[in-house]
Amino acid sequence: MEQTLNITAVASLNPIFSLFLLPPQKWSSYEYSLVTTQKLIPFGILFLSLVIFHHKNKFINIFNKNKRLPSLPPGPSPWPLVGNIPEMWRNRPAYRWINRVMKELDTNIACFRLGNTSVIAVNSPEIAKEFLKNHDAVFASRPLTVNTGILSLGFLATIVTPVGNQWKKMRRVLVHDVFNRSKMQWMLQRRNEEADNLVRYIHNLSSNGGSAGQVVNVRTAAQHYTGSVVRKMMFNRRFYGKGSEDGGPGVEEEEHLSALFTLLLHVYAFSVVDYLPWMRAFDLDGHEKKVSEVMEVLKKYQEVIVNERVQQWREGKKMEAEDLLDVLITLKDEGGKPLLSDDEIKAQITEIFLATVDNPSNAAEWALSEMLNQPEQLEKAVEELDRVVGKDKLVQEHDIPNLPYITACLREAFRLHPIAPFNVPHLSFSDCIVAGYFIPKGSHVLLSRFELGRNPKVWEDPLRFDPERHLKDGVATQQVSLAEPELRFITFTTGRRSCLGSWLGTTMSVMLLARLVQGFTWSMPPGVEKIDLIEADSLLLKDTPFHAHAKPRLPASVYPIN
Incomplete structure (x- = not known):
């Protein structure tokens, strides 16, 4: 009886281990089963579940092998329930850890x-093409x-919205009513105004130093240029406030742009709650709080304009479209009713801002x-610009096809210095075999922009900035495009999820x-012998903003007047 009581006491504390305290012939004894059997069953099931989950990839591979299916791609062994999240958490930023594991x-x-x-x-470009082409x-x-749910006001826009009727609706709007050729030509003058203001702004800054720059x-x-182009096209205004006297951004524009880049940093930042939804209440990494805060900043500047404009159209105070916001408001469905709700317009405008302010400014x-x-x-x-455009006028959009070297410089910047480590993730609809591996339904697929562009099997001397690698025989005589359909690096991707505004992105x-190159002679700042090329850890901007000495190089009459 004493032995039975001791075993009972131990079993009540840890029923799993009590299996090893009693010989098998006594496991069915009345005393033992009465105390422990009901406790052992759920703990045993839990224990087996944890073991199976910890070796889930192995079990999947065994199962697939029995069915003669390929195995999962290689990767680190996951922990029960949480998978590789502990390693991801300890090795932030996650993209560096992922790239390091793949190299190992x-x-x-x-x-x-x-x-x-x-x-x-x-x-790998070959595998990337299997995913996005085959x-x-x-x-x-x-x-x-x-x-992404917060950003898109509940998945009402395009870029982050899953495939479905809403995505198809908004995609159709962008293709047919926003980024079509006629609308882009309609907005040409707005883009020209901001290109002129860019030169005016830098000329005003450089002139503060007199003839020395x-x-x-x-x-x-x-x-500021990229933000101003989108504001002018969308809202027909350069500034939310008064701006600065030299033509540069004011406090309002700086706050708005900062919010956009903060949103870009956090929107797909491997947030723990996206993989462990039951932990959302804790917001361990603070991403949800940060995204909610910057969305309030964006609303402060964008929503007041949208609300006011919608009211003007409803009251008949506005009768003619002057910008893209008017276009979105006046779209009608088959019954003559507004095609887009106010929230759909607001969500889509935010995505358009996000998609246009980052890559052009970062690449330049x-x-x-x-x-x-x-x-x-x-x-x-400089020689190409002087030869194609001359010094008596500023470069215009129609000159772009004749500027292969300038375009090659930007291709090289996109290749070597993408602003984000991965593309926007893709979600698998069903099980699939890619590159000989089993890709389960529900997988998130990430193309490494950082590693694709630096893959030594694709690029010779990949860490060297060499625009001529994008020119035939190193000669700038043919047209060069920023698009990279072979996915050797990422610009506008390809397939159903390719960038709908690729022409605008290229032009900007x-x-x-x-x-920048035509209007000014650029040199090192005083005391600097070489520009540092250190990348930030998250968004792959330069770790410190690029400062350079600028001096006007064209006749004074060419520069736009204040």
Whole structure:
């Protein structure tokens, strides 16, 4: 009886281990079963479940082998329930950890288990094309995440919205009513005004130093240009407030742009709650709080304009469309009713801002930074502009096809210095075989923009900034495009989820760099021998904003007057 009581006491504390305290012939004894059997069953099931989950990938591979299916891509062994989230948490930023693991495994495709989600990372163009070309329909959707839901006001827009009727509706609007050729031509004058203001702004800054020029924050100028172009096209205004006297951004524009880049940083930042939804109340990484805060900033500037404009149309105070906001408001369905709700308009406007302010400004900043370290490249760009455009007028959009070297410099910046480590994730609709591996339904597929562009199997001397690698035989005689359909690096991707505004993105990028190079002679700031090329840890901007000495190089009559 004493032995029975001792075993009972132990079993009540840890019923699983009590199995090993009693010989098998006594496991069915009345005393033992009465106390422990009911407790053992759920704990035993839990224990077996944990063991199975910990070795889930192995069980899947065994199951697939029995069915003669391929195995999952290689990857680190996951923990029960949480998968590889502990490693991801300890090794932030996550993209560096993912890239490091893939190098250690010597693989171009890997599977990371985050919670119950298989996250598939890819750094090979051939495998990337299998996903986005051969199996485009399977991987055309987007995962539902907390922050993308906040950004899109409940998945009402396009970029982050899963495939379905809402996505098809909004995509149709962008293709037929926003980014079509006639609308872009309609907005040409607005873009020209902001390209002129860019030159005016830098000229005003550089003129403060007299004939010697002045040091300019190129990042501020580049981001202000991209933000101003979208504001002018969308809202027919350069500033939310009064701006600055020199033509640069005011406090309001700086706050708005800062909110956009903060949103870009957090919207797909491997948030724990996206893989462990039951932890949402804790918001461990603070991403949801940060995204909610910056969305309030965006609403402060954007919603007041949208609400006021909608009211003007409803009251008949406005009768003619002057910008893209008017276009979105006046779209009608088959019954003559407004096609888009107010929230759909607001969500889509935010996505358009996000999609246009980042890549052109980042590529131009990196390109000019690299070119200043290799002066012969800057000289070639200047020579091309002088030959094609001349010095008596400013470069215009119609000159872009004749500027292959400038475009090649931007291609190289996109290749070597993407602003984000991964593309927007793709979600698999069904089980699929890609590159000989089993990709489960519900997987998130990430193309590594960082590693694709630096893949030594694709690019010779991949860390060197070399625009001529994008020119035939190194000669700038043919047209060059920023698009990269072979996915050797990422610009506008391909397939159903390719960028709908690729023409606008290309035009803004080339005009920005061309105006910077044509309008000013750039040199190192005083005391600087070489521009640092250190990347930030999250968004892959330069770790410190690019400052350079600018001096006007064209006749004074060419520069726009205040």
